[in-house]
Amino acid sequence: MNTRLSDLKAAIEARHPRLFRRLTWLRDRMAPYYAEPELRLLPALCARGEAAYDIGANSGIYTFWLCRVAARVTAFEPNPKLAALLKDKFGPLIADGRLSVEGCALSDGDGSIVLHVPQSSALASVEAGAVGAHGQAVDAVTVPRVTLDRFQAGRVDGGPVGFLKIDVEGHEAAVIGGGLGLIERHRPNLLIEAEDRHNPGALAKLRAMLDPLGYRGYFVLSGRLCDLDDFDPVRHQSRTALNAAGTHREKGRIYINNFIFVARDGVADRLRAILGETGLGETGRRA
DSSP, X not given: OOHHHHHHHHHHHHHOXXXXXXXXXXXXXXXXHHTOGGGGGHHHHSOXXXXXXXXXXXXXXXXXXXXXXXXXXXXXXXXXXXXXXXXXXXXXHHHTTSEEEEOSEEESSOEEEEEEEESSGGGOBSOHHHXXXXXXXXXXXXXXXXXXXXXXHTOSSOOOEEEEEEOOTTOHHHHHXXXXXXXXXXXXXXXXXXXXXXXXXXXXXXXXXXXXXXXXXXXXXXXEEEEGGGXXXXXXXXXXXXXXTSSSBOTTOOOOOEEEEEOSTTHHHHHHHHHTSOOBOTTSSBO
């Protein structure tokens, strides 16, 4: 998507919310084929009978698909406008108890925090530096924040959590830091967006917390599951591969920002089966 189309999307979102909601339904259905190939992996990442958390749900691409594979889904979205959109859009799923929408930011502390919302709401973040770098006008909104561990402690269902998707524009290490208790107990599969442009050293920070818990990291490149040790930020995460707004990868370019962390046996093999490959990474060694 070029910058002009990104601006059009932002204008529709701001001025025509009902039309934007309808367009997101179409976008959700098509996303596995053009935008988020990791959506195809959700059947292997979401354990049957367990809950899934969509942390940084935005307008609901992952929420849409998670509700088709997970026993229960909780969508966390701190942007009040997008949280309202999710509640309206997924009303029937909320009514039957399969989905809940939490209008708060997950972090490493409780209380409140400032959410920085640029024109392109997909880039909203509690990390001011992650937003300002895109050169867009930014609104500041104070929102509630809570740690994942405290949220989980207040749950009445008490069921196992099998999957966390985290897309929080540079705040992912804080989300993990506030949820280490849950992660140690449930060992959920993780899909985390991490980018050095939002938070320098983001991937190293995640590995420092997750490696000691027995997690192994992967990424998908050219239809293959690659070991995280093969990731090269210069080659695989160059800012020049994105459009001017920083919202989309340019056609024909490589930009890897989604990383899979698993600690459960057999998950990597199930991922390879969905991808239809034998598990050889980019370098030719088994991932």
